[in-house]
Amino acid sequence: MHGSLRHLPAFLYAGLIYGFIFLPVAVLVLFSFQGSRVPVPPFDGPSLAWYRAVFADDRMMAALGNSVLVALVSSTLSVVLGFFAAYGLARHRIVLGGLVQGFLTAPLTVSYLIIAMGLLITFNTLGVPKSLITIGIGHVVINLPLCFAILYSQMGAHQAQVERAARDLGAREWQVLLLITVPMLWPALFASFFLAVTFSWDEFIIAFMVSRFEVTLPVEIWSMLRSGLNPETNAVGSFVFLISVALFVVLDMVLRRRRR
Amino acid sequence: MSAPAVEFRQITMRFGEKLAVRDIDLTIPRGAFCVLLGPSGGGKTTLLNILGGFLTPSQGQVLIDGQDVTGVPPAKRATTTVFQDYALFPHMSIAGNVGFGLKMRGVSGQERTRRVAAALEMVGLAETAERRTHELSGGQRQRVALARALVVEPAVLLLDEPLGALDLKLRRQMQEELKAIQKRVGTTFVHVTHDQEEAMAIGDEIVVMNHGAIEDKGPPERIYLKPASRFAANFMGDNNVIEGRVSAAVEGRVTVETALGAFTVDGQAEPGQTAALSLRPEHLQSGAGQGLITLGTARVLEAGFFGTHHQCTAQLEGLDSPLRLRLPQKQSPSRGDSLTLHVDPGDLVLLTG
Numbered sequence: 257m258h259g260s261l262r263h264l265p266a267f268l269y270a271g272l273i274y275g276f277i278f279l280p281v282a283v284l285v286l287f288s289f290q291g292s293r294v295p296v297p298p299f300d301g302p303s304l305a306w307y308r309a310v311f312a313d314d315r316m317m318a319a320l321g322n323s324v325l326v327a328l329v330s331s332t333l334s335v336v337l338g339f340f341a342a343y344g345l346a347r348h349r350i351v352l353g354g355l356v357q358g359f360l361t362a363p364l365t366v367s368y369l370i371i372a373m374g375l376l377i378t379f380n381t382l383g384v385p386k387s388l389i390t391i392g393i394g395h396v397v398i399n400l401p402l403c404f405a406i407l408y409s410q411m412g413a414h415q416a417q418v419e420r421a422a423r424d425l426g427a428r429e430w431q432v433l434l435l436i437t438v439p440m441l442w443p444a445l446f447a448s449f450f451l452a453v454t455f456s457w458d459e460f461i462i463a464f465m466v467s468r469f470e471v472t473l474p475v476e477i478w479s480m481l482r483s484g485l486n487p488e489t490n491a492v493g494s495f496v497f498l499i500s501v502a503l504f505v506v507l508d509m510v511l512r513r514r515r516r
Numbered sequence: 517m518s519a520p521a522v523e524f525r526q527i528t529m530r531f532g533e534k535l536a537v538r539d540i541d542l543t544i545p546r547g548a549f550c551v552l553l554g555p556s557g558g559g560k561t562t563l564l565n566i567l568g569g570f571l572t573p574s575q576g577q578v579l580i581d582g583q584d585v586t587g588v589p590p591a592k593r594a595t596t597t598v599f600q601d602y603a604l605f606p607h608m609s610i611a612g613n614v615g616f617g618l619k620m621r622g623v624s625g626q627e628r629t630r631r632v633a634a635a636l637e638m639v640g641l642a643e644t645a646e647r648r649t650h651e652l653s654g655g656q657r658q659r660v661a662l663a664r665a666l667v668v669e670p671a672v673l674l675l676d677e678p679l680g681a682l683d684l685k686l687r688r689q690m691q692e693e694l695k696a697i698q699k700r701v702g703t704t705f706v707h708v709t710h711d712q713e714e715a716m717a718i719g720d721e722i723v724v725m726n727h728g729a730i731e732d733k734g735p736p737e738r739i740y741l742k743p744a745s746r747f748a749a750n751f752m753g754d755n756n757v758i759e760g761r762v763s764a765a766v767e768g769r770v771t772v773e774t775a776l777g778a779f780t781v782d783g784q785a786e787p788g789q790t791a792a793l794s795l796r797p798e799h800l801q802s803g804a805g806q807g808l809i810t811l812g813t814a815r816v817l818e819a820g821f822f823g824t825h826h827q828c829t830a831q832l833e834g835l836d837s838p839l840r841l842r843l844p845q846k847q848s849p850s851r852g853d854s855l856t857l858h859v860d861p862g863d864l865v866l867l868t869g
Contacts, residue, residue, distance in 0.1 A: 414601065421603035424568060424590045425668065426620035435616075439607045 281497065288490035306491040316492060319476035322388055323457060326472055330395035331452035335445060337396070338403030343437065346411035347419075357408075364401045371397055372465040379466060386468040394462035399452035406451070410444040411437075443510055450507040458500055519582025521546040521672055521704035522567060527576035529562050529728075536562040537728040540576070544672075544721070549698050549705045551719035553712060553751070559728035560708045561676060567706060568674050569593045581671050591620075594671035598678045602661040604649040610636070610660055611645040617668035635667035636660075638697065655686045662694075666701060675707040679714065691717045712752050716740065724748045731869070745869035749794040756795040756839050757867065762787050770866055775834045776811050783866035792867040797827075797840040799863040802847065808858040814839065816853040830855060 289302040310316055344350065345357055363371065375394050384390060415437070422436045438445070460474040467475060473496060480489055522544040529536045537559040544550045552560035565571040566578060569590035578586050585593055596617065605613050615632045623631065636642050639659035649657060658678060665673055675694075679687045695718045698705045709715055715722050716736040724732040724739065724747070732739050732748035743749035746757055760774035762785045771780045772791050785791050801808065814830035817838055821827075828849050829838040839857070843849055 414603075417599060417601060417603045418605060420570065420590070421597070421599055422605070422616065424570075424595070424597045425617035425664070426591045427616075428591060431620065436605060440605075442607070 284490050285494045285497070287487060288494040290487040290490070293486060306487040307495075309488050310492045310495065313488075316473075316476060316480075319471055319473045322391075322470055323473040326388055326392050326395060326463075327453045327456040330392040330456050331399060331449050333392070333396050334399035334403045334452045335407075335449045338400050338448065339407050339438075339441075339445065341400075341404050342408035342411055343433070346408055347416065360404050361401045363397060364405070368398065368459070368461045372462040375462065376465050386466050388467070388470050388472075390466040391463045391472060394466050395452075395456040395459060398459070398462065399455055402455070403448040403452055406448040407441060407444055410441055415440055443513075446510050447507055450503055450510070454500055454503045454507070457503070458496055519579070520544060521548070521581060522550075522706065523577075523579040523582075524563070524566075525577040525579070527563070527566060527573045527578065529559075529566060529571060530574045535728050537566075537573075537725075540728075540730060542723060542730065542733070544704060544706060546704055547702050548720050549695065549707065549718060550721045550723065551715040552706065552708045552723050552725060553710070553715040553719075554725035554731075555710055555751070557727075558710075558725040560710075560723075560725045562728075563725070564597075564674050564676055564706065564708050567672070568595050568597050595674055596665035596668055596670040597674040597676060598658075598661045598665050600677045600680055602657045604657055604660055604664070606649050608649075609645065610641065610647050610649065610652070613649065613660055614664045614667055617664065621668060631667055635663040638666070638700075639663045639693075654682055655690065658682065658690060662697070666697075666703065670703065672704045672706060675705060677708055677710070679709070679711075687714070688717075694718055716752070722752075724751060726751070742865055743794060743867065746792055746867050747869075749865070749867055754797050754840050754842075756797065756800075758793045758795060758835070760791060760793065762789050762791050772866065775836070776832070779861060779864055781861065781864045781866045783868070785866065785868050789868065794865040794867050795839075795859065796863065798825075798842040799859055800839065800841045801858045802841075802843060802855045804856070804858055807862075808860055811857040811859055814841075814855050814857050816849050816851055816855065819843075819849045819851060830857070832857060 286299060288306055289299075289304070290306070291300040291303040341360055345353055345360075350356060372394065375390070375397065378384075379386065379390055418440065419432050419436055422432045427435065458474055459472075460478065463472045464475050464478065471479075473492070477489060477492055477496070480492075520543045522542075524540045524542040527540040528538050540559075540563060542563075552563060554560045562571065566573050567580075569585070569588055569592075572587060576586075577584055580594055605616065608616070611629075611632050614635050615628050618628045618631060633642065633645070636645055639662055641656060641659050641663065644652065644656065644660075649660065652660065661678070678694075679690050682690060691714055694705075694707075698718075707718065719736055722733065722736050722739050723730055726747045731751075732744040734744075739748060740752050743752060743755075749755050749757055758774050758776065760772040762770055763773045763778065764771040765785050765787050768782060768784065769780055770783045770785045770791070771778055772785075772793055774793060779793060781793065800811075804810070812833050814832040817829045817831055819826055819828040823845075825845055826843040826847060826849055828841045828843060830841055831838045841855075841857075849855070
């Protein structure tokens with residue numbers, strides 16, 4: 257009894273922090289099951305009416321499809337480009353290699369807003385029309401440095417030695433890449449892909465600034481919010497959140513299995 | 517086909533300003549177990565990497581079976597390597613590891629299965645074929661690495677300090693096995709180590725390297741008993757090196773003046789040049805005997821029991837630094853004891869290099 261009393265302030269503090277972080281999300285999810293038109297107390301659900309409305313909304317479904325497409329394609333590109341950049345820098349002595357590496361990771365420190373503005377100006381100057389492709393390019397810009405950093409960190413001296421052993425046993429360069437490097441890096445490749453998908457999935461600023469007619473889900477939600485809160489926005493928000501959580505769970509499982 | 521297995525011709529390797537190896541000329545006969553021995557930074561691993569094709573020498577040529585392979589990449593050389601950290605493929609089974617080199621050579625199906633099984637049998641791991649590398653102990657991984665490298669029947673097997681990570685007992689056991697396997701398969705082995713006991717235990721031929729150059733090469737006994745240089749005399753086992761000056765040289769007999777007096781030994785030298793005498797600790801005796809000469813009286817500074825013998829340091833009158841001695845098991849020296857030291861002059865070895 258004495259012990260638990262002593263820990264009371266700690267529990268209170270933890271409760272406040274978790275409340276602060278999770279209460280808004282809990283409220284969002286709760287009122288997505290609201291029965292009536294306004295997502296404010298009192299709660300009069302549960303009802304799945306708003307989810308039905310979301311999935312019946314053509315514009316919403318088109319945006320969802322766009323989001324999935326952009327996330328998968330841009331993440332694949334980020335992983336592939338990041339892998340080759342990391343392999344090149346980790347395995348070959350390159351003139352000004354340190355500088356190249358610095359430039360590759362530098363975008364991690366730049367805010368998405370600045371990146372979005374830069375891309376917008378660039379696309380306008382070059383006369384590139386705004387489309388899903390420009391959103392995809394934007395997401396490669398933010399995710400490539402991340403994939404590069406994760407993969408580069410996994411290509412240490414031990415892996416280099418294993419690749420040497422493969423060459424020593426007669427493997428050609430493409431065989432080393434295909435039979436040794438990629439399989440050994442498989443968990444890291446998978447992790448960086450999932451992280452990239454997660455970031456692309458709920459990225460808003462870049463997608464908003466470099467898109468026009470075809471938009472991704474976060475941009476669609478934003479335009480819906482301009483006409484005020486309603487339980488449908490809560491429902492679609494909960495859906496986006498659910499997917500993000502699912503991606504993180506998969507990612508975590510992959511990393512855990514690897515540690516074993 | 518009488519060409520030696522390996523021939524280094526005038527090999528020099530520079531890393532920037534640093535000379536890792538210089539002007540190495542070395543021939544390794546077919547079927548030999550050759551050990552490159554030296555301290556770290558001595559150039560032995562660099563030489564091994566040049567032989568394996570991982571480094572291209574700044575100057576000189578490498579020949580394997582009489583063929584110039586200086587610019588040939590590792591994949592196309594008739595060499596395979598057992599790496600220090602084993603470098604097994606963690607995502608493959610043991611059989612997958614051992615069969616990798618055969619797969620790269622286009623050996624498939626039953627032929628590959630049969631050869632993998634035979635290689636695993638040879639290293640005593642026939643039961644582990646389907647297991648993963650992380651399920652094996654350090655010694656077992658070492659054997660897998662050996663089987664993986666030998667299964668492709670290389671002309672020369674390179675071993676880069678392969679026993680460094682094993683504990684002492686396992687290391688001794690693996691040394692015996694390596695030696696036995698080498699005798700059985702008859703492949704030329706080139707083994708790098710900094711452990712002189714390991715070198716003597718397994719090598720037919722030892723190449724002592726220091727500062728990128730060869731100090732001495734020959735069978736273990738010759739190097740131990742008649743080292744060619746001060747470095748070789750000190751690196752191969754415990755030793756006492758007594759500095760002096762040549763006072764006379766007549767027909768292969770050289771007289772060296774030292775702080776302990778003048779000694780005449782076999783060798784070649786010019787009168788007036790500096791020289792040294794190598795005197796192994798086990799050749800110093802505390803009892804007089806036929807043919808022995810007396811060196812003087814020494815005071816024991818430290819003594820320790822090593823099972824087969826007592827190891828001591830003792831200060832001999834007239835010498836600057838103490839001598840190392842190995843006294844018999846049954847003699848129990850203790851600190852402060854006085855010993856009269858004797859030596860057979862035939863055991864003294866002239867060192868001029």
